[in-house]
Amino acid sequence: MPMAKRGVYLGVDVGSVSTNLVLLDHETDDILAKLYLRTNGAPIHALAQGMRQLREAGEWDVFGVGATGSGRQLAAAIIGADVVKNEITAHAVAALKHNPQAATVIEIGGQDSKIILIRNGVVSDFAMNTICAAGTGSFLDQQAARLGISVQDFGDIALQSRNPVRIAGRCTVFAESDMIHKQQLGHSVADILAGLCQAMVRNYLSGVAKGKRIEPPVLFQGGVAANSGIRYALEAALGLEVEVPPYFDAMGAVGAAVLAKESRFSSAGSGTRFAGFAVGESLLSSTSWECSGCPNHCEIVQINRDGRPLACWGSRCANPMPRTAE
Amino acid sequence: MNHFIGIPRGLDFYLHYPFWQSFLAALGVPTIVSPPTNRRIVDLGAAHAVDGCCLPLKVYLGHVLTLAEQGVKTFFVPQIISIVRREYICPYFLGLPDFVAHYLPKAGTSILSPVVDARRGELAAAKKIIAFGTRFGSWLQSAHAYHTARAAVPKATVRLDQNRGSAELKVLLLGHRYLLGDSFLNQGIRDKLQEAAVEVITADQIPDTILSRAAGKLPKRVFWTSGRQSLGALERCLEDVDGVITLAAFACGPDSLISDVIQRRARQAGVPSLLIYVDEHTGQAGFGTRIEAFMDMLVRRKAK
Numbered sequence: 001m002p003m004a005k006r007g008v009y010l011g012v013d014v015g016s017v018s019t020n021l022v023l024l025d026h027e028t029d030d031i032l033a034k035l036y037l038r039t040n041g042a043p044i045h046a047l048a049q050g051m052r053q054l055r056e057a058g059e060w061d062v063f064g065v066g067a068t069g070s071g072r073q074l075a076a077a078i079i080g081a082d083v084v085k086n087e088i089t090a091h092a093v094a095a096l097k098h099n100p101q102a103a104t105v106i107e108i109g110g111q112d113s114k115i116i117l118i119r120n121g122v123v124s125d126f127a128m129n130t131i132c133a134a135g136t137g138s139f140l141d142q143q144a145a146r147l148g149i150s151v152q153d154f155g156d157i158a159l160q161s162r163n164p165v166r167i168a169g170r171c172t173v174f175a176e177s178d179m180i181h182k183q184q185l186g187h188s189v190a191d192i193l194a195g196l197c198q199a200m201v202r203n204y205l206s207g208v209a210k211g212k213r214i215e216p217p218v219l220f221q222g223g224v225a226a227n228s229g230i231r232y233a234l235e236a237a238l239g240l241e242v243e244v245p246p247y248f249d250a251m252g253a254v255g256a257a258v259l260a261k262e263s264r265f266s267s268a269g270s271g272t273r274f275a276g277f278a279v280g281e282s283l284l285s286s287t288s289w290e291c292s293g294c295p296n297h298c299e300i301v302q303i304n305r306d307g308r309p310l311a312c313w314g315s316r317c318a319n320p321m322p323r324t325a326e
Numbered sequence: 327m328n329h330f331i332g333i334p335r336g337l338d339f340y341l342h343y344p345f346w347q348s349f350l351a352a353l354g355v356p357t358i359v360s361p362p363t364n365r366r367i368v369d370l371g372a373a374h375a376v377d378g379c380c381l382p383l384k385v386y387l388g389h390v391l392t393l394a395e396q397g398v399k400t401f402f403v404p405q406i407i408s409i410v411r412r413e414y415i416c417p418y419f420l421g422l423p424d425f426v427a428h429y430l431p432k433a434g435t436s437i438l439s440p441v442v443d444a445r446r447g448e449l450a451a452a453k454k455i456i457a458f459g460t461r462f463g464s465w466l467q468s469a470h471a472y473h474t475a476r477a478a479v480p481k482a483t484v485r486l487d488q489n490r491g492s493a494e495l496k497v498l499l500l501g502h503r504y505l506l507g508d509s510f511l512n513q514g515i516r517d518k519l520q521e522a523a524v525e526v527i528t529a530d531q532i533p534d535t536i537l538s539r540a541a542g543k544l545p546k547r548v549f550w551t552s553g554r555q556s557l558g559a560l561e562r563c564l565e566d567v568d569g570v571i572t573l574a575a576f577a578c579g580p581d582s583l584i585s586d587v588i589q590r591r592a593r594q595a596g597v598p599s600l601l602i603y604v605d606e607h608t609g610q611a612g613f614g615t616r617i618e619a620f621m622d623m624l625v626r627r628k629a630k
Contacts, residue, residue: 070615088619089626122630123623125598128616295366296510316514 005061008032009264010054010274011257012047012079013090013250014071015039017110017137018223019046020250021054024257026063029097033057034250036223039110043071044284044303047078051280062274064264066090066256070112077303077311078284080275083259090255092116092123095219097258098245103215106234106242107251108204108224110137115209129208137224139172143179143196147189151227154193158229161194168199175199197229201237218242221251282306288314293321330358331438332398334389337382337419338406340507342442346402348478349455352471353462358398360389363510367392372606374429380577381605382504383418383425385511390426400436401426407443410534413551414445416580482533495624496525498563500556500588501573502581503530511604512573513613519571522621527567529559536562544587553584560588569598569624571617576605598623 007026013019016039023033035053037046054060067073067081068090076084087107095102096118105116113136117125129136144151165187167178175196182192218240224230225248235242247254264272288301300314300323312320333339333346339359350357360367363385371388390401403426406419418425423439430437440458444451452472459468497519505512506528519526529537537558541548544561548554560570570592574581585601592599600620602613 086615086618086622088615089622120630122627123619124627125593126619126623128612295361295364297365 005059006032007061007063009257009260010060010062010065010079011090011253011255011260012050012065012067012072012075012081013069013087013252013256014043014047014067014075015069015087015110015252016112017141018249019043019050019069019071020253021050022247022250022253022257023054023060024254024261026261029258029261031247031254034247034253036249039071043074044078044286047075048280048282048284051079051277055277055280060277062272064260064272065274066258066260066263068252068256068259073311073313074303078275078305079279080273081260082273083256083263085256085259087112087252088114088116088123088126088128090252090259091221092118092126092255093258094247094251094255095221095245096121097254098251099217099219099243102217102219104218106204106209106214106218106220107222108136108220108230109222112136113204113208113222113224115212115214117212117215125212127208127210127212137222139175140196140200140224140227142172143176146176147193149189155197155226155228155230155232157190158193158197158227159232161188161190163191164194164198165191166199167192167195193229194233197227197233198237200230201233204234205237214238214240216240220244221248223249225249279305287323289323291315291320293317293319330356330398331400331402332390332393332396333357333359333402334386334393335360335362336386336389336508337422337504338404340502340504341409342404345475345479346404349459349471349475350402350462352474353459353467355462357402358393358396360393360396363389363508365510368510368606378577379418380575381511382502382508382575382578384606385508386422387426387429391429394430394435399434400438401430402438405439405441407441408445408451408551409442410551410554411444411447413549413554415551416578482531494523494525495569495621495628496527496567497624498527498559498567498570499573500529500559500570502552502575502578505573505575505604513604515571515573515617518614518617519621524621527559527563529555532559532562548584550580550584553580556584557587557591560591564592564595564597567597568628569600569620571620572599572601574601574603576603598627 008023011022019037019039021035022031025032035050037050039046065081066083067075068085068087072084091105091107095105102118107114112129114128116123141151144154165182168174179192220231220242225244231242283306285304286301291298291300296316298315300320302312303310367388368385370391371384375384375387403423405423406415408414423437427437441454456468456472459471516526537555540561541554541558548557572585572588574585589599589601
């Protein structure tokens with residue numbers, strides 16, 4: 001039965017660990033589709049796969065596209081984005097869509113973590129982890145794999161602990177040696193996992209939140225929010241209830257879709273740059289080279305669709321040298 | 327290049343280059359400045375410098391070594407003790423000539439190090455600089471060159487309190503001049519802010535007497551000149567700006583203290599503040615994301 005096309009805004013968040021896509025209903029603001037795909041080091045592939053899956057999921061009329069995440073430039077080039085925004089703004093916008101009263105957003109993703117303070121519906125302060133990615137999702141992935149458990153079960157096992165061990169969470173290398181040591185002393189996996197959750201929370205509060213005033217309501221977003229052990233440790237450390245919103249693992253994408261919608265209203269009449277779902281079927285590739293034009297040796301990246309250049313970046317100047325034939 | 331005196335484009339260059347250039351030119355000394363910082367200069371400095379020194383010092387060494395590669399034999403490396411009465415600057419400036427000498431071949435190279443010491447006031451400092459100049463001419467010629475050079479130094483102009491109320495955002499950009507002046511190290515932050523239609527205010531736009539008076543509001547005297555100027559600019563401008571961005575050099579001792587005071591004062595005053603540390607590994611992605619998010623925050627606050 002042929003259905004009328006639904007008008008939607010597409011939000012895309014290309015992160016280090018996951019690539020997320022959501023479709024936001026342009027009338028109701030409901031999330032009509034959500035994809036959480038592992039980036040697996042191949043963001044172009046993940047994007048193409050996401051586009052194919054969205055096309056199969058229904059008939060969509062895309063009114064606008066927003067891109068965010070560390071790979072936002074790549075996503076914008078490939079699928080054609082109307083808004084390209086940093087993750088902090090996107091996460092804050094998504095949090096406010098979920099709860100207009102939200103005052104604190106704790107976001108822990110694959111390789112970064114942030115804190116966003118919101119007062120009166122506007123971001124008032126934020127911080128991201130700077131030099132070190134200790135205590136982010138990738139580390140949990142690794143440690144779960146090392147202990148032979150699935151990262152999905154991680155939190156529930158940690159919650160069974162009665163006597164969490166103390167683990168140094170300042171650095172993942174030391175945390176791992178500490179964990180191995182505790183295992184060898186004979187502590188249970190549950191106690192070690194619960195200790196790890198507490199260590200990660202301590203590290204987050206001292207390294208990222210750094211004394212910022214965390215006020216309720218607190219939203220916990222990002223892939224790590226799936227881990228009930230971390231959430232429990234956060235609540236215990238803060239003495240506050242921590243809410244994990246639905247779509248917690250795709251809030252960046254939700255925010256990007258909301259921003260796309262906002263920008264369409266502010267610039268009515270102009271068409272979307274959306275390249276169409278067919279981009280998922282085309283041959284996407286990237287080439288990179290080191291520019292030899294000056295001593296800066298910028299790393300240039302060029303994205304190609306069906307052999308034709310789509311976008312190029314990485315240069316500090318306006319005229320990078322073209323790739324030299326080999 | 328043999329007879330040219332090489333001036334490394336780092337540290338003191340961003341504090342005093344117009345003065346030295348004019349002083350040496352008036353004495354007929356040919357000079358050459360190393361090229362603007364690039365990846366290679368940073369890598370060269372970082373590869374040779376001892377562990378633990380700050381990024382700007384490593385980059386300074388990169389400039390020295392780049393000049394040496396170009397065939398420069400004589401290097402102009404002032405020894406700076408103090409540039410304002412009763413104040414000090416970073417001790418690395420004090421040891422700079424010795425630091426540089428360590429990395430140059432002993433044979434065939436020399437270092438010219440005028441001593442800049444204004445602890446006992448400007449006159450005492452001037453005497454030492456004029457004495458240094460006598461190796462290129464008479465005392466009278468050197469004194470004349472000193473006065474010519476003083477006149478060549480651009481004056482700070484206050485541009486505060488203007489355009490208040492216009493839609494444009496005003497941001498106070500704080501940090502060492504050798505970070506704010508080097509667009510490679512600061513990743514073109516000034517251009518980024520200007521592209522975003524932001525008016526950028528820096529401490530060097532404000533006369534030092536005003537900075538001193540404003541810094542006097544702090545509970546304790548700050549005896550590092552750069553820190554005192556940053557905090558003075560902050561006290562002077564807090565009410566006039568929409569946000570404060572501080573660039574600090576990783577492993578810089580004074581910065582670790584001053585930047586924390588800046589953060590606290592801004593927070594007390596309810597002015598958004600962003601602190602960014604730069605080092606030789608600074609990724610462009612994280613840097614751009616922070617600036618962009620900070621600007622979004624200011625725009626959205628203002629629209630509300």
